[in-house]
Amino acid sequence: MDLKDLYREVILDHNKSPRLFGRLDPADSSADGHNPLCGDRLHVSLRLDGDRVADLRFDGKGCAISVASASLMCEAVKGKQRSEIAHLFDEMHAVMTHHDAPIPDDLGKLAALSGVRDFPVRVKCATLCWHTLNAALAKDSASGPIKTE
């Protein structure tokens, strides 16, 4: 395992200067995510335009991996259809959890997070934002914070 593979430049950059940081008010939906293992907390709020995520923001506190992952995710999914987001989530999940999974070209900057697969205890840090986004998208029914534990 190589630390440089986990803490790549783009991750350190997004940790230091998170994009789309904050809260939308009003928002069409929002959700809280919590990783009790490390105390990470994220809030994702979004505005919908039909099936498209027109805009979204995240805020919260967490480790570099969880903050950078949320920042990269927000950039990547903004303006995308629900179906495209679901597809991205599946790809990200495979890339972060399967050691030999090929890295699809359409991941773009998100591919920087593939390094977590060599650090199993950190996978949850990187996926917290995605679970929180999914909860916000499914919100009409859901309630209570999303947990990774």
Place this chain on the structure above:
Amino acid sequence: MNANFASPAAYDADRVWRDFPILRREVHGKPLVFLDSAASSQRPASVVAAVDRYETYSHANVHRGVHQLSQEATGLFEHARERVRGFVNAYSTREVIFTRGTTEAINLVAQSYARPRLQRGDEILLTALEHHANIVPWQLVAEQTGALIKVVPMDRRGVVSLDDFAAHLTGRTRIVACAHVSNALGTVLPVREIVKLAHSRGAVVLIDGAQAVPHQRVDLKDINCDFYAFSGHKMYGPTGIGALVGRESLLEAMPPWQGGGDMILTVSFEKTTYNALPFKFEAGTPNISGAIGMAAAIDYIDTLGIENIHAHEQRLLEIATENMQRVPGLTIIGTAPEKASVISFTIDGIHPHDLGTILDAEGVAVRTGHHCAMPVMEFFNVPATARASFACYSRESDVDALVAALGKAREVFG
């Protein structure tokens, strides 16, 4: 062969280190630097061998058979109880109940002592620095009885003052439950004085000694508390074994906690009569090899001398505190004047979880997270800390490795 030292000056940490085979391994191609002993300490070869010897030659169920192996196992198990009694200077082995660990011991007291006695409005007094294991069992019993939980605050150093303790003791305080040593901050509490204060108001005192017994002499005749709980695996023994030491008169008056074999004298479907202390509280086949391992751990501590271990760890604590404070942006959380060898810390701009990963890549094992003490984290307004903790086998070179690894973390995060 165990290291054996007559005086503190002769303490040779390298020799002690060699008694712990696991410390010779590497992680991620680097020599292991194990600084997470407050979560669970490693075991010397003598403890591993004692457990192995029992499993290989003497295992059978205890207190049951007339055959040779059962007698040997019973003899070893009861000898272990006597070793535990001596280790904390309890009055009698009738007061020494083997449990799965500190958590189970506290739950036993909460359910068997407190639950039948507490009335609505009675108070359970805790401190702000407790481990979850000394909070949640009391919340459960408070819910069951209508009793109230009160909390003695601490100051910014992590010190709980006797004045604050006295101020929170009321005529309704029935139970005081507090740590001897804080796992998250290292603070040593003045338990002897706390017991005196509590007794003067008629309250019964339970002390969570999990973090105290590996680091300092514990004399229960001197402390004079009513219940004292600790775990084997934080004092160089196995996991899944610990002890509750209780005042005999209280234990006598308490109903059994769990029912089963070993805790009974006679059973019919109409009525069961319970066994004598301590067996009344040991339902089912106990963790025999665990108890034997715990006794071997006590033997090991005795060969080093707990006072020598204490002096060695205090020296390391001093050196580590000084060297770590030189790391830019590092803040030590928990600065009580009287501390065990535990250092919780944060570094500006680096989340503890990232720190843990970077240190691990350097072979340095520290705990990161909330240390099962979320109220402590809340008080200091941090989501988590990193924690380095030292044991009898820690060396000055471990401190150097830690400080170097912290420098590496700074490098990664720029």
